[in-house]
Amino acid sequence: MPTGVAIRDPRQQLFAAAERILLRDGPSALTSRGVTAEAGCAKGVLHRHFADFDDFLAELVLDRAARIEGQVPALRATAGTGTVVGNLAVGLTAIFETVAVAVVSLVTFRDELRARLRQAWPQGVPLLSEATVMIATYLEDERGFGRLTADSDIDALALTLIGSGHLLFADRTHTPTPEEVSGIVATVVAGALTSMPTR
Incomplete structure (x- = not known):
């Protein structure tokens, strides 16, 4: 070479x-x-x-987490337009159809990498934490538009959506269809939606 x-x-x-x-x-x-x-x-x-291979992997994870943070403005821009279910389905797909699921597996797989990441990221799992913030911020905006009920538990909804999305996309042998993603989202947010259309 x-x-x-x-x-x-x-x-x-x-x-x-x-x-x-x-x-x-x-x-x-x-x-x-x-x-x-x-x-x-x-x-x-x-x-x-890079200092060593685990330093390289830690930088890879942090770089990909920053990319998710960069997606926040695009999702927030959809608040109050389209449908809550549709917007969330697109947002979750944007997060998980990329390398995010594989990176989360990598963090789980390597003890030394987790230890390195704790220095820069003391709580949660990078990527999943950023994704949860992204979804929660969008949900707060939708609550402000009156499309979610005033008593909606934004944090619980965001965690449930991220957990469900991660599980849905974790099977590398099957890519979820838009209908499957929308179906999961609709089930999770059903109780929080106001009477406005959801699809």
């Missing part, structure tokens, strides 16, 4: 390679050698940019 070829944004190239391995083969297949081979770069590139 060539070692003298410069690569653009090596961190993101390595992150993208790790994602492909995670999605294709799962967390047990993720090694430093596997990542650099997948990225098409020399083995030393990863260690020039």
Whole structure:
């Protein structure tokens, strides 16, 4: 493999390679050698940019968590338009049809990675925590528009939606249909919706 070829944004190239391995083969297949081979770069590139492999994985998780945070404005912009169920179904799909489920599996799989993440993320699981905040913020906006009842338990709804979405998308052999996602969302939020249309 060539070692003298410069690569653009090596961190993101390595992150993208790790994602492909995670999605294709799962967390047990993720090694430093596997990542650099997948990225098409020399083995030393990863260690020039990260202290060690667990440092690389921690940065990958935090980078993907920040991407979810970046999705918040788009979901909030839908509040008061369309339907609550439809907007939430699109939001959950955007979170979980990407690499999020695989990254959560990675965090669960590696003890040292969890220990590293605790330094920057003392509570919760990165990605799932950001996703919960994203959904809760949207639900608060919808309550403000009167499309959710005033006594809706926003935190419980957000946790239930994220947990349900994670379970729905966790099976790598089946991609949930929009109807399946909408059905789960409709069931979770049914008691909190006002009389406005839900679909």
